[in-house]
Amino acid sequence: xxxxxxxxxxxxxxxxxxxxxxxxxxxxxxxxxxxxxxxxxxxxxxxxxxxxxxxxxxxxxxxxxxxxxxxxxxxxxxxxxxxxxxxxxxxxxxxxxxxxxxxxxxxxxxxxxxxxxxxxxxxxxxxxxxxxxxxxxxxxxxxxxxxxxxxxxxxxxxxxxxxxxxxxxxxxxxxxxxxxxxxxxxxxxxxxxxxxxxxxxxxxxxxxxxxxxxxxxxxxxxxxxxxxxxxxxxxxxxxxxxxxxxxxxxxxxxxxxxxxxxxxxxxxxxxxxxxxxxxxxxxxxxxxxxxxxxxxxxxxxxxxxxxxxxxxxxxxxxxxxxxxxxxxxxxxxxxxxxxxx
Amino acid sequence: xxxxxxxxxxxxxxxxxxxxxxxxxxxxxxxxxxxxxxxxxxxxxxxxxxxxxxxxxxxxxxxxxxxxxxxxxxxxxxxxxxxxxxxxxxxxxxxxxxxxxxxxxxxxxxxxxxxxxxxxxxxxxxxxxxxxxxxxxxxxxxxxxxxxxxxxxxxxxxxxxxxxxxxxxxxxxxxxxxxxxxxxxxxxxxxxxxxxxxxxxxxxxxxxxxxxxxxxxxxxxxxxxxxxxxxxxxxxxxxxxxxxxxxxxxxxxxxxxxxxxxxxxxxxxxxxxxxxxxxxxxxxxxxxxxxxxxxxxxxxxxxxxxxxxxxxxxxxxxxxxxxxxxxx
Numbered sequence: 001x002x003x004x005x006x007x008x009x010x011x012x013x014x015x016x017x018x019x020x021x022x023x024x025x026x027x028x029x030x031x032x033x034x035x036x037x038x039x040x041x042x043x044x045x046x047x048x049x050x051x052x053x054x055x056x057x058x059x060x061x062x063x064x065x066x067x068x069x070x071x072x073x074x075x076x077x078x079x080x081x082x083x084x085x086x087x088x089x090x091x092x093x094x095x096x097x098x099x100x101x102x103x104x105x106x107x108x109x110x111x112x113x114x115x116x117x118x119x120x121x122x123x124x125x126x127x128x129x130x131x132x133x134x135x136x137x138x139x140x141x142x143x144x145x146x147x148x149x150x151x152x153x154x155x156x157x158x159x160x161x162x163x164x165x166x167x168x169x170x171x172x173x174x175x176x177x178x179x180x181x182x183x184x185x186x187x188x189x190x191x192x193x194x195x196x197x198x199x200x201x202x203x204x205x206x207x208x209x210x211x212x213x214x215x216x217x218x219x220x221x222x223x224x225x226x227x228x229x230x231x232x233x234x235x236x237x238x239x240x241x242x243x244x245x246x247x248x249x250x251x252x253x254x255x256x257x258x259x260x261x262x263x264x265x266x267x268x269x270x271x272x273x274x275x276x277x278x279x280x281x282x283x284x285x286x287x288x289x290x291x292x293x294x295x296x297x298x299x300x301x302x303x304x305x306x307x308x309x310x311x312x313x314x315x316x317x318x319x320x321x322x323x324x325x326x327x328x329x330x331x332x333x334x335x336x337x338x339x340x341x
Numbered sequence: 342x343x344x345x346x347x348x349x350x351x352x353x354x355x356x357x358x359x360x361x362x363x364x365x366x367x368x369x370x371x372x373x374x375x376x377x378x379x380x381x382x383x384x385x386x387x388x389x390x391x392x393x394x395x396x397x398x399x400x401x402x403x404x405x406x407x408x409x410x411x412x413x414x415x416x417x418x419x420x421x422x423x424x425x426x427x428x429x430x431x432x433x434x435x436x437x438x439x440x441x442x443x444x445x446x447x448x449x450x451x452x453x454x455x456x457x458x459x460x461x462x463x464x465x466x467x468x469x470x471x472x473x474x475x476x477x478x479x480x481x482x483x484x485x486x487x488x489x490x491x492x493x494x495x496x497x498x499x500x501x502x503x504x505x506x507x508x509x510x511x512x513x514x515x516x517x518x519x520x521x522x523x524x525x526x527x528x529x530x531x532x533x534x535x536x537x538x539x540x541x542x543x544x545x546x547x548x549x550x551x552x553x554x555x556x557x558x559x560x561x562x563x564x565x566x567x568x569x570x571x572x573x574x575x576x577x578x579x580x581x582x583x584x585x586x587x588x589x590x591x592x593x594x595x596x597x598x599x600x601x602x603x604x605x606x607x608x609x610x611x612x613x614x615x616x617x618x619x620x621x622x623x624x625x626x627x628x629x630x631x632x633x634x635x636x637x638x639x640x641x642x643x644x645x646x647x648x649x650x651x652x653x654x655x656x657x658x659x660x661x662x663x664x665x666x667x668x669x
Contacts, residue, residue: 120570
């Protein structure tokens with residue numbers, strides 16, 4: 001998949017947290033690729049490292065967390081005189097978190113929206129002020145232009161009366177409107193990648209659907225790629241083209257959305273899919289949850305991290321050998337000893 | 342915003358009336374009056390003073406009238422002529438000598454507040470941002486010492502140092518030649534030469550405390566998601582810090598401006614006695630001891646009014662800083 005269309009490649013990323021109690025390997029081998037304009041879903045249980053992985057891409061992991069290994073290759077398109085397009089590959093993992101180069105990427109090339117639209121916006125600044133800030137930071141425009149662009153952006157994300165709402169404070173807006181404002185802020189500089197970290201978790205179900213539609217619509221209009229982090233498989237099925245499944249900081253399976261739902265390879269993916277409630281399933285009674293809980297982060301299981309909860313565990317093998325992520329010919333990848341040739 | 346200020350200012354009026362009542366009740370509360378304590382004082386010095394003397398004094402100062410009448414007369418004098426009544430002990434109108442002490446107390450308080458803030462804000466921010474660094478531990482150590490050492494002890498030590506090594510006599514706010522002199526530029530300069538020591542001593546305790554508060558507030562704010570949002574925009578770290586978490590960490594500070602003043606006034610009494618400072622603290626103490634009721638009442642009233650004004654200012658400032666308050 002190394003062609004012109006590649007936007008971001010994460011290779012064997014490891015982000016660890018060095019705490020007094022020990023080292024938490026929050027991300028322990030994440031590999032993924034995002035195409036220009038593509039949509040990638042990252043799914044997994046709480047604590048599987050999907051958020052930390054996305055924070056790592058923007059170098060937003062705070063001390064005592066640190067990226068300890070791996071590469072994050074961002075293929076930046078440089079527009080020279082509007083005609084020839086040069087590609088510049090930057091390894092974000094090698095940049096210092098507060099370096100100029102990293103800050104130029106944030107907000108301008110890669111933007112992020114978060115779970116809680118209330119607490120993710122400053123309560124004491126107007127949303128206009130917060131949107132204008134990112135515009136004046138990355139574009140050489142005066143205040144009036146930035147304000148006009150902010151109003152345009154608010155209109156684009158479907159906020160009614162944007163000329164008035166631009167001066168509103170976050171607490172004067174509803175949850176859905178706040179998330180729209182957040183999206184307007186993230187997209188103000190037309191980034192080539194939007195990372196959405198569970199963008200609808202804090203919203204009610206009807207608003208969730210609206211926000212998802214909005215993201216899809218803006219993605220089509222602006223041609224940006226979207227990385228959607230979620231534990232909601234239904235959401236992933238709806239808008240993503242490719243899916244990465246994470247377990248305990250590792251990518252355990254990667255596939256296009258159709259193959260993954262039709263033929264899940266990893267036992268964990270199968271267990272995840274079995275645990276989704278379906279209409280018409282009520283008669284059979286209870287849902288089928290995954291056995292056990294996510295292991296203690298300080299004591300990762302030896303061998304395959306999923307073996308203590310795996311129904312198909314092979315004693316003597318799975319609890320000894322740590323499987324590698326195997327690339328298959330059909331452009332899928334899986335990390336399981338059962339699937340090794 | 343204007344409406345908010347107006348509403349707040351109007352609300353001050355009933356508060357002021359209640360405050361004056363409470364001030365009056367407080368000075369009326371102790372048993373006896375100036376006449377009894379005057380006679381008792383004379384008796385303690387061996388003079389035989391009769392009940393007749395006490396009666397004459399009571400009549401002279403109107404102490405034989407009912408309390409409500411005296412309160413109304415007192416308030417009438419204050420409101421119409423700025424007359425706070427007579428200070429019994431000095432046999433002078435209270436307003437003739439009280440204001441100089443009030444202004445000096447205010448100057449002392451404001452000076453120490455400004456120094457406190459100038460030191461505490463940057464150090465508190467540094468301590469929070471570099472939590473558990475050597476610098477943070479250093480300032481934490483200094484801070485605990487600052488909180489633990491009483492102001493008067495620090496004053497004694499510094500006065501000794503000033504006398505022994507700088508050869509300056511200390512104590513008081515003026516050199517002897519300016520003590521009774523009318524106000525002039527020279528007197529102001531002389532004041533500035535003396536006032537820095539008590540200002541610093543007063544600031545030490547407050548600074549130490551404020552560093553801890555600022556550090557705790559900012560640590561709370563630094564963990565809020567909007568800080569990550571600001572970083573994700575690509576802002577440089579210092580702009581992230583100053584625009585977002587520091588701004589929100591200021592709120593608790595601003596709301597305490599109002600009662601910094603009475604705290605400094607009551608907290609500085611011992612210091613004022615030790616350093617012989619002509620502030621309101623020692624005067625209030627003396628007035629309460631001899632039941633010089635109009636003087637004590639005037640001091641309590643003025644300090645209360647200043648506190649209420651301070652609270653109003655901090656409320657307005659808070660509303661200006663935080664839209665969540667302004668729009669409710």
